[in-house]
Amino acid sequence: MIVRIMGEGQVELDDAHLAELNTLDDELLTAVESGDEEGFRRTLGALLDGVRRLGRPLPDATLEPSGLILPAADATLDEVRKMLHDDGLIPG
Template identity: 80%
Template sequence: MIVRIMGEGQVTLDDTSVIELNTLDDELLATIQADDEEGFRRTLGALLDGVRRMGTPLPDDTLEPSELILPASDATLDEVKQMLSDDGLIPG
């Protein structure tokens, strides 16, 4: 799976990594729905760290279609809510 972190680039993740990261994705969605800013910050950081740690970066001059787009680490809770309501960039 190819994942884009907004403002950073793309990485490829194997199926095992995706399964592991799905738990954090579910937790992130729960923090967004609960308007839990502290939990959102913590979980977004953990999710992005996991993607960076488990993923293999694609070269900067490569642009592949991304199957998942994650917000930048400095995204606000309101910005991510807007992303979800507009295009559903982060599957729930």
């Protein structure tokens, strides 16, 4: 799956890693729904770090259709709230 991190670029991520990242996505959804700014910031950072760690960056000149778009590290809680679907950022 190709994942785009807004403001950074694209990463190729094996589907086998989605379950691991879904746990963080669930935590992020909970933090957003409860308005927990500290939990939101911590969990968004962990989710983005996980994608960077587990994925392979694509060259900047490459532009592939993204199966998943994640917010930038400096996104606000309100911006992410608008991006979320009922099941979070990462499809289950």
